[in-house]
Amino acid sequence: AVVSTQSTGKSKAGGLRGPTDLVNYMSVNMECNREKVDLSCEREGINFAGADLTNLVVPGMEECTIFCRDTEDCTSLTYRESDHRCFLKSRRGGIRGPSVAAGYISMNLECDNSKVTNLGCLRKGFNFA
Numbered sequence: 202a203v204v205s206t207q208s209t210g211k212s213k214a215g216g217l218r219g220p221t222d223l224v225n226y227m228s229v230n231m232e233c234n235r236e237k238v239d240l241s242c243e244r245e246g247i248n249f250a251g252a253d254l255t256n257l258v259v260p261g262m263e264e265c266t267i268f269c270r271d272t273e274d275c276t277s278l279t280y281r282e283s284d285h286r287c288f289l290k291s292r293r294g295g296i297r298g299p300s301v302a303a304g305y306i307s308m309n310l311e312c313d314n315s316k317v318t319n320l321g322c323l324r325k326g327f328n329f330a
Contacts (some may be wrong), residue, residue: 206326211274216301222230226330238263238266238267238310239266240262240263240266241288241312241314242308242309242310242312242314243262243306243307243308244299244306244307244308245306245307246299246301246303246304246305246306247299247300247301247302247305247307248279248295248299248300248301248302248305248307249277249278249279249288249290249294249295249298249299249307250279250295250296250297250300251296251297252265252290252291252292252295253274253288253289253290253291253294254272254274254275254279254289254290254291255272255288255289256286256287256288256289257286257287257288257289258284258285258287259280259285259287260285261280261285262280262306262308264287265278265280265287265289266278266308267289268289269289269290269310270310271286272289274291275290275291276290276291276292276293276309276310276311277290277292277293277295277307277308277309277310278302278307278308278310279295279296279302279305279307279308280288280304280305280306280307282304282305282306293309294307295307311325
């Protein structure tokens with residue numbers, strides 16, 4: 202395999218739009234987060250459509266999450282199980298928000314999973330569209 206030894210400085214972690222999978226290239230961020238991956242925000246069967254920075258093939262959700270953490274403008278991601286494609290997103294929930302989609306797993310890097318306790322504003326029989 203040929204390895205590129207040419208160095209190009211980037212102004213953002215992960216490059217301008219995030220990483221791309223290219224054979225024979227090696228890239229490094231000057232700093233990275235190698236803490237344990239927290240998948241507590243993942244939503245199975247959900248697609249965050251749009252707001253893509255980039256997409257690449259990865260082995261699974263953990264690797265997809267690591268790429269998002271290491272890409273400066275990435276706030277959420279979607280992983281398509283059928284082809285192991287990881288979509289890094291620049292907006293929480295994508296452009297239109299979550300939609301049901303079998304075979305997809307989506308996640309905001311930060312979320313609030315605490316139990317809802319204030320139901321005083323609940324309105325049954327209404328959809329705030």
